[in-house]
Amino acid sequence: MVKLRLRDNESVQDAVRRFRKLVEHAGIKKELRKREYFEKPSEARRRDRRRAKRRASTMNELARG
Template sequence: MVKLTLRDKETAQEAVRRFRKLVERSGIKKEMRIREFYEKPSATKRRAKLRAQRRNRRERLLSSRA
């Protein structure tokens, strides 16, 4: 949970801006986007597998150049 305490002489706009940054850093927005629609477990596994393949491919390319 994100908590925001107002500082002395802080305007509402500054507080909202700080709140948005806190929410962004905490990963709440990302999680909300993921949970917005139901995703079948098979689709989740497929995305994870593709992400791992891309990561491995990138690591192989970087290690072969070094």
């Protein structure tokens, strides 16, 4: 959960900017996008396998030189 306290003499724009950074850092936007629609467990596994395969191929390319 993101908590934000206004600092002394802090403008609203600065507070909003700090709030956006805190939300981004906490991963809330990513989580909201992920939960926007239901994802079947099989689709989640498929997505995870693709991500792992892509990561492995990238690591292989880096290892080769």
